[in-house]
Amino acid sequence: MCLLYLAACSHPRYRLIAAANRDEFYARPTARASWWEDDDRVLAGRDLEHGGTWMGATRFGRFAALTNYRDAGERIPGAPSRGLLVSEFLTGRASAEEFSGALVRRGGDYDGFNLIVGDGERLVWLSNRAGEPVTLAPGVHGLSNHLLGTPWPKLEGGLDEFRASLELEGDELVDASLSLLADRTIPPDDQLPDTGFGLEWERILGARFIVSPEYGTRSSSVVLLDREGGGLFVEQTFENGESRGDPVRFDW
Numbered sequence: 001m002c003l004l005y006l007a008a009c010s011h012p013r014y015r016l017i018a019a020a021n022r023d024e025f026y027a028r029p030t031a032r033a034s035w036w037e038d039d040d041r042v043l044a045g046r047d048l049e050h051g052g053t054w055m056g057a058t059r060f061g062r063f064a065a066l067t068n069y070r071d072a073g074e075r076i077p078g079a080p081s082r083g084l085l086v087s088e089f090l091t092g093r094a095s096a097e098e099f100s101g102a103l104v105r106r107g108g109d110y111d112g113f114n115l116i117v118g119d120g121e122r123l124v125w126l127s128n129r130a131g132e133p134v135t136l137a138p139g140v141h142g143l144s145n146h147l148l149g150t151p152w153p154k155l156e157g158g159l160d161e162f163r164a165s166l167e168l169e170g171d172e173l174v175d176a177s178l179s180l181l182a183d184r185t186i187p188p189d190d191q192l193p194d195t196g197f198g199l200e201w202e203r204i205l206g207a208r209f210i211v212s213p214e215y216g217t218r219s220s221s222v223v224l225l226d227r228e229g230g231g232l233f234v235e236q237t238f239e240n241g242e243s244r245g246d247p248v249r250f251d252w
Contacts, residue, residue, distance in 0.1 A: 001054035001067050002145055003154060003181070003208055005162045006116065008123050009138035013169050016063060016118060016225040019162065019177035022054045023210050024218045026240060033221065033235040033248055042090045043233050043250055045219060052083025056090050057223055057231055059252055061120035064089045069112025069129045070145035070205075072196030082113045089117045096124040100133035114143055140166075145205075146193070153187035154208050174222045174234050178247075181220040183208045211241035 002023040009015055022045070024030070029048035033056075036042045044056025055065040064086040089099050096119040103115070107128030114127045116136075125141075125148050126133040134148070140163055141148060142155045158180045165176035184207050192202040210216040217238055224232040236247040 001065060002205075002210075003158075004055075004065055004067060004116070004143040005158060005177075005180075006123070006136070006141045006143070007139075007162070007166055008136055008141065010140060011166050011169070013226055014224045015120075015227050016123065016223070017166070017173070017177075018055065018063070018065060018221075018223040019181055020055055020065060020221050021181050021209060021217045022219045022221070023205075023216060025215050026218070027214070030218060032219070032237050033233060033250070035250070039091050042087075043252075044086070044090065045221075045235065047081065047083050050081035050083060052081050052085070052087045053090075054083055054086060055221060055223070056086060057225065057233060058090055061118075061225060061229060061231075062090055063116075063118040063123075063223065063225060065116045067114045067143055067145055069114060069127060069147075070195045070197075071112055071129075074112060076109070076111055079111050080109060082110050085110070085113070085115055089115075095119050096122045097133070097135070100124045100126040104132065114145075114148065116143070145195070152193055152206075153191045154206055157185070157187070158183065158208060170232075173224065174232070177222045178220055178234070178236060181208055181217075184211065209241075216241055 003021040005019045007017040031046040033045045041058045044053040057063045066086050096117045112129050123136045124133050144152050144155045161180040187206050192206050204212045219237045221235040233250045237244040
């Protein structure tokens with residue numbers, strides 16, 4: 001996943017709101033969001049290549065999401081899939097602090113990542129390109145393919161829209177979140193980051209919603225976890241920049 005907006009304890013009805021785009025090569029096999037057959041507590045999409053996921057929630061209020069840290073110069077041959085970290089937290093019982101604290105010791109085994117984990121009490125961010133885990137304060141947070149809050153144009157451009165959407169709830173909030181994730185505007189060249197992939201790729205990757213011949217936004221998802229223990233998960237999948245059927249929707 002490559003773009004994530006979070007609102008923690010910032011809405012009268014929802015303790016957590018997440019709106020995210022997952023960007024990936026079109027050829028990578030993927031299952032859309034569903035309750036997992038091998039663990040029906042977990043609701044998430046699935047990477048059918050390695051078995052992990054990029055964002056998910058559980059019936060009991062756990063939440064996790066991951067973005068890759070983009071750096072052309074740092075790759076570990078044979079590194080384990082980063083998406084397995086999300087699966088590990090969602091299917092486990094460790095608190096957010098326990099899980100992230102333990103992960104610090106083995107985070108170097110993976111290519112660069114950002115991981116958000118929430119256990120219903122705390123929401124914690126960890127990157128293996130930063131220091132110790134950080135417990136997120138109530139408020140709005142944004143994450144792309146650098147460290148938490150790094151002001152990349154694709155991220156900053158949607159923060160005001162996301163904050164404004166917090167006046168809504170239910171389907172109106174979902175629709176507003178999906179709309180901000182759908183923006184295909186490419187920022188001016190002088191505002192783009194330099195992550196070592198060259199200007200042509202920085203342009204492609206600079207939009208919130210990415211389209212290119214081989215790589216792009218595969219899904220847009222919104223998760224609402226309310227203060228009473230319920231939730232709503234809506235996912236729209238895409239193929240080559242076009243919607244793939246109707247969104248899937250799960251209430252619990």
